Amino acid sequence: MIASSNGDTFPPDNSVGLVKPEICQFNQPLKLASGSVLHDWQLMVETYGELNADASNAVLICHALSGNHHAAGYHSEEGSKPGWWDAYIGPGKPIDTRHFFVVALNNLGGCHGSTGPSSLDPATGQPFGPDFPVLTVGDWVDSQALLADRLGIQQWAAVVGGSLGGMQVLEWSLRYPQRLRHAVVVASSPKLSAQNIAFNEVARQAIMSDPEFRDGRYQEAEVIPRHGVALARMVGHITYLSEHSMGEKFGRDLRTDKLNYGFGVDFEVESYLRYQGKSFSERFDANTYLLMTKALDYFDPAKAFDGNLIKALEPIQCRFLVVSFSTDWRFSPRHSEELVNALTAAQKRVSYARIKSPHGHDAFLIPDERYEAVFTAYMQRVAGEVN
Amino acid sequence: MRQDLTIIANWVKPKSRVLDLACGDGELLHYLEEHKSVTGYGLEIDAEQITACIARGVDVLEQDLNRGLSNFANSSYDTVIMTQALQVLRRQDLALEEMLRVGQEAIVTFPNFAHWTNRFYLSWKGQMPMSKTLPHQWYDTPNIHLFTFKDFEALCHEKGIKILDRTVGDFAYKSHWKARLLPNLFGEVAIYRIGR
Numbered sequence: 001m002i003a004s005s006n007g008d009t010f011p012p013d014n015s016v017g018l019v020k021p022e023i024c025q026f027n028q029p030l031k032l033a034s035g036s037v038l039h040d041w042q043l044m045v046e047t048y049g050e051l052n053a054d055a056s057n058a059v060l061i062c063h064a065l066s067g068n069h070h071a072a073g074y075h076s077e078e079g080s081k082p083g084w085w086d087a088y089i090g091p092g093k094p095i096d097t098r099h100f101f102v103v104a105l106n107n108l109g110g111c112h113g114s115t116g117p118s119s120l121d122p123a124t125g126q127p128f129g130p131d132f133p134v135l136t137v138g139d140w141v142d143s144q145a146l147l148a149d150r151l152g153i154q155q156w157a158a159v160v161g162g163s164l165g166g167m168q169v170l171e172w173s174l175r176y177p178q179r180l181r182h183a184v185v186v187a188s189s190p191k192l193s194a195q196n197i198a199f200n201e202v203a204r205q206a207i208m209s210d211p212e213f214r215d216g217r218y219q220e221a222e223v224i225p226r227h228g229v230a231l232a233r234m235v236g237h238i239t240y241l242s243e244h245s246m247g248e249k250f251g252r253d254l255r256t257d258k259l260n261y262g263f264g265v266d267f268e269v270e271s272y273l274r275y276q277g278k279s280f281s282e283r284f285d286a287n288t289y290l291l292m293t294k295a296l297d298y299f300d301p302a303k304a305f306d307g308n309l310i311k312a313l314e315p316i317q318c319r320f321l322v323v324s325f326s327t328d329w330r331f332s333p334r335h336s337e338e339l340v341n342a343l344t345a346a347q348k349r350v351s352y353a354r355i356k357s358p359h360g361h362d363a364f365l366i367p368d369e370r371y372e373a374v375f376t377a378y379m380q381r382v383a384g385e386v387n
Numbered sequence: 388m389r390q391d392l393t394i395i396a397n398w399v400k401p402k403s404r405v406l407d408l409a410c411g412d413g414e415l416l417h418y419l420e421e422h423k424s425v426t427g428y429g430l431e432i433d434a435e436q437i438t439a440c441i442a443r444g445v446d447v448l449e450q451d452l453n454r455g456l457s458n459f460a461n462s463s464y465d466t467v468i469m470t471q472a473l474q475v476l477r478r479q480d481l482a483l484e485e486m487l488r489v490g491q492e493a494i495v496t497f498p499n500f501a502h503w504t505n506r507f508y509l510s511w512k513g514q515m516p517m518s519k520t521l522p523h524q525w526y527d528t529p530n531i532h533l534f535t536f537k538d539f540e541a542l543c544h545e546k547g548i549k550i551l552d553r554t555v556g557d558f559a560y561k562s563h564w565k566a567r568l569l570p571n572l573f574g575e576v577a578i579y580r581i582g583r
């Protein structure tokens with residue numbers, strides 16, 4: 001442990017500390033829903049905690065739209081932000097690394113080390129770009145199952161995820177019902193609404209209409225469709241917050257103390273959105289964004305059963321914890337309740353909590369006393385079963 | 388284990404499907420799962436109680452009972468239970484209808500407002516009664532619809548609901564000859580098993 005200049009120790013006591021991602025290379029072909037096949041592919045993976053002797057204490061973390069393998073801990077001692085779910089993964093936290101072996105990965109199609117559109121296509125020696133196959137949630141789960149095989153994990157103690165991550169959790173319970181004991185689905189949905197697909201389409205159009213997008217071949221031209229990606233992120237970001245939380249954070253505060261009578265930045269919220277968009281465009285690949293939003297849109301396990309979700313859920317063997325947040329309007333509590341009602345009608349084991357929070361969809365990432373209590377109580381039961 | 392829960396447990400058939408409305412910390416469902424191999428869910432609205440259910444491994448769903456049970460299909464449960472919660476709901480008549488739509492039978496418990504101590508309290512002191520079973524001040528009570536055994540039975544009669552079983556007792560659900568003789572006067576709490 002190192003004492004930093006401001007007196008706090010690094011890493012914090014309840015952190016998994018310094019972590020290092022690893023590449024898992026796969027040479028077995030992965031057949032995708034689209035009909036395409038990936039022959040050589042890799043996943044960027046981070047793990048926290050220790051796998052127990054009978055490999056029964058493993059927890060898989062599934063990430064959302066812009067997430068990746070760096071879910072907890074720090075990559076360096078200085079200036080690095082903790083992983084995206086650090087508030088919920090670590091010693092003494094809901095996903096307690098003293099009891100669980102936690103696996104987090106960057107999904108296929110991602111842009112943080114796993115094979116995706118910005119990887120080189122071995123056939124051409126050029127980046128895949130727009131030729132990278134469109135992926136589904138099911139494809140991701142298949143790839144995660146191969147990762148589980150590689151790690152010697154026959155059955156996950158729990159598969160856990162929020163938002164798009166929650167869809168992967170649900171898919172796991174349907175596709176590999178015997179390979180997980182528990183499913184934790186947070187701020188998610190059994191399918192997107194038309195409004196949700198509409199938001200994704202605006203985001204895609206923002207990217208594809210950027211002249212620098214060049215039909216997805218921007219990498220060869222050594223340019224980035226910055227404006228498109230930034231705009232897509234700005235739209236997305238608005239839908240992740242609630243009217244209340246934006247109001248609390250920015251109100252109508254002005255950037256300077258007067259109106260400029262122009263079309264530049266007047267209000268703090270404009271400046272914030274521009275900053276969010278800009279910083280995102282520097283770290284996130286445009287083609288990956290397109291892929292991720294399509295996977296979201298396509299997800300609908302009830303579709304193969306004439307829209308009957310209850311029937312679709314029949315194979316499920318694991319227990320569920322479903323959590324929603326009161327001000328989430330991107331994946332509102334109604335979406336979670338659709339899943340819960342179908343689970344109860346299918347006589348599956350499920351608990352459901354609707355957390356009162358002002359933070360909109362983003363609430364699933366933010367510390368909250370009740371959310372932590374529910375999550376911890378559930379995961380402690382899981383730990384008791386497998387340790 | 389609370390005495391009322393023991394009596395209820397005796398009325399629930401082994402391996403049946405049970406819905407426990409306002410299930411509290413899940414004590415009853417947990418007991419029924421362990422001893423009667425029942426399956427089902429508890430419904431609860433209180434945050435701490437929900438966490439307590441989850442901690443003991445009882446399946447609990449956060450749901451406001453005043454909004455009905457429209458998310459549950461007709462006759463999808465053998466028994467729908469509600470202990471000491473009927474008097475906090477907005478519409479007791481609708482609640483009973485819903486319970487018997489979803490369940491084959493229902494078990495309810497509630498405090499009897501016509502117990503002699505309440506009558507005495509009101510007539511002698513001229514104030515809203517307070518007791519072990521009714522510990523709240525009139526202005527700060529969750530019990531917004533207090534009623535008596537007679538009221539309940541009249542409502543059941545009006546709705547065509549059959550009373551299949553009834554146990555009347557004191558605060559600890561101990562039966563007493565006086566409560567058996569004049570239940571509406573000497574019974575503090577009752578457990579009813581009802582059906583169509």
